[in-house]
Amino acid sequence: MLRAGIVGLPNVGKSTLFNALVANAKADAANFPFCTIEPNVGVVAVPDERLNVLAKISQSEKIVPTRMEFVDIAGLVKGASQGEGLGNQFLANIREVDAIVHVVRCFDDDDIIHVSGSVEPLRDIEVINLELALADLFQVEKRIERTRKQARNNKDAEAELVVLEKINANLNAGKPVRQVGLTEEEVELIQSLGLLTAKPVIYAANVAEDDLAMGNEWVQQVRQIAVGENAKVVVVSAQVESELIDLSDEERTDFLESLGVAEGGLKSLIKASYELLGLRTYLTTGPQETRAWTIRAGMKAPQAAGVIHTDFERGFIRAETVAYADLVAAGAMNAAKEKGLVRSEGKDYIVEEGDVLLFRFNI
Numbered sequence: 586m587l588r589a590g591i592v593g594l595p596n597v598g599k600s601t602l603f604n605a606l607v608a609n610a611k612a613d614a615a616n617f618p619f620c621t622i623e624p625n626v627g628v629v630a631v632p633d634e635r636l637n638v639l640a641k642i643s644q645s646e647k648i649v650p651t652r653m654e655f656v657d658i659a660g661l662v663k664g665a666s667q668g669e670g671l672g673n674q675f676l677a678n679i680r681e682v683d684a685i686v687h688v689v690r691c692f693d694d695d696d697i698i699h700v701s702g703s704v705e706p707l708r709d710i711e712v713i714n715l716e717l718a719l720a721d722l723f724q725v726e727k728r729i730e731r732t733r734k735q736a737r738n739n740k741d742a743e744a745e746l747v748v749l750e751k752i753n754a755n756l757n758a759g760k761p762v763r764q765v766g767l768t769e770e771e772v773e774l775i776q777s778l779g780l781l782t783a784k785p786v787i788y789a790a791n792v793a794e795d796d797l798a799m800g801n802e803w804v805q806q807v808r809q810i811a812v813g814e815n816a817k818v819v820v821v822s823a824q825v826e827s828e829l830i831d832l833s834d835e836e837r838t839d840f841l842e843s844l845g846v847a848e849g850g851l852k853s854l855i856k857a858s859y860e861l862l863g864l865r866t867y868l869t870t871g872p873q874e875t876r877a878w879t880i881r882a883g884m885k886a887p888q889a890a891g892v893i894h895t896d897f898e899r900g901f902i903r904a905e906t907v908a909y910a911d912l913v914a915a916g917a918m919n920a921a922k923e924k925g926l927v928r929s930e931g932k933d934y935i936v937e938e939g940d941v942l943l944f945r946f947n948i
Contacts, residue, residue: 586628587879588654589787589858590682594709597690598791598823603627603657605826606851625657631855631866633877635909639868639941640875642917649876651866653855656682679717680779684858685786687713688823691803692793706803710788710810714761717781722756724778725749745774756782764814785861786816787854797822798845817857821850867940868909869893870918886934890944900946904930909939 591599607627630650640648658678679685689706729749735742748771755765761782767775772783788811790804800820811818829837829849841849858864863882867889868875880889886906891898907918907927915921936942 586652586654587684587858587862587864588656588682589684589686589854590656590658590679591686591688591789592658592679593688593713594690597688597709599688600625600657601827602688602789602791602821602823602850603655605823605830606655606854626654627657628652628654629851631877631879632852633866635868635939636875636877638913639870639909642912643870643875644872645870645875646872647874649874651877651879653858655686679781679784682784684862685781685784686789686854686858687786688789688791689803689807691790691801691807692796694793704803706790706806707810710807714782718756718759718761721762721780721782722753724780725753725756728778729753748774752780761814786811786814787857787861788816788818789850789854790818790820791823792820794822794825794844796820797825817861819850819853819857821853823850826850865936865938867936867938867942869942871943880936884936885932886930886936886942886944887932889936889942890946893944896948897944897946900948901932902945902947904934904936905943905945906930906934906936906940908937909941912941 591603593599603625607629629652631653633650636648636650639645656678687710689709690704691706693704729746732742732746732749736746748767751767751771752762752765752775756762762780763783763785775783788807790800790807792801792804796804797820804818804820808818810816825844826849829840832840837849841847859866859879865880865882865884866877867880868877870876878889878892880892886904887898887901890901890904905927907921911926912918912921915924915926918927921927
């Protein structure tokens with residue numbers, strides 16, 4: 586399951602956004618710093634309209650969407666890497682997530698205290714990024730010291746040392762690890778460190794309701810930073826998201842349309858997360874259930890089968906696959922087979938987004 590950590594300075598709207606994304610969450614969205622003492626965790630269903638369509642075709646008893654986990658991590662401040670605020674505790678929480686959702690305040694409100702006294706997205710982003718980089722630098726330097734001794738008699742340690750020194754030089758030059766251009770082999774060598782600046786970032790520009798459709802000057806500043814970092818930007822309004830919670834689907838659609846947007850923040854964040862991490866969704870459907878499964882882009886059929894159960898990968902024979910659009914157009918699986926739309930694919934088949942799959946395997 587994909588885990589995204591929601592980070593940012595205190596009072597930028599993190600907990601309000603978290604509460605809205607995870608309606609049953611218990612985060613305390615109070616107007617003072619460090620109101621989130623322990624990281625709140627919430628699991629949400631990934632919205633996918635295709636599931637309802639397939640469930641009708643297969644007359645499925647239940648629908649099981651894939652899931653995503655959001656972790657609300659308390660506000661960081663300048664000096665967090667040296668333990669300021671509640672720093673080190675929360676930096677450790679960030680190490681455990683797959684992606685970082687960095688909430689940036691892009692709205693003005695005299696009633697909501699800003700920890701630095703004014704709204705300046707560029708400064709706020711720099712504070713957080715610097716603290717993450719300093720925490721990484723501290724960890725890398727400690728590892729270099731230890732690995733250098735081991736490298737005298739160990740080739741693996743020698744290879745790791747080369748990567749660590751490359752990362753160290755880039756961090757000192759102000760470059761996050763995700764921009765260093767490490768090979769897959771190099772990434773594996775330092776994987777256990779859980780470096781914070783190696784994680785992909787989505788900037789969630791938190792705006793007032795009136796700026797949700799078009800953004801504002803602050804949002805443009807965030808976008809300029811994101812371009813340089815190869816990061817994603819999603820414009821959200823934590824306040825709007827909180828207002829959507831108690832509305833019906835029809836009311837939500839009408840409300841969002843009145844604001845000039847097509848979808849809420851949850852869909853936007855999930856979509857950006859999947860794109861950033863190179864994730865894909867395939868589907869299974871039948872009388873018992875219709876279900877969505879998350880895989881990495883480029884996964885072959887046996888690996889995709891292994892997401893369901895390791896026995897499926899070990900005993901893989903073939904995958905019967907049909908594109909979602911083709912199955913819907915045919916109206917039924919048997920009709921799709923009669924039209925030659927269902928293919929039999931082997932071990933080298935790379936699963937595509939929206940494939941509807943049935944795996945054949947031996948145990």
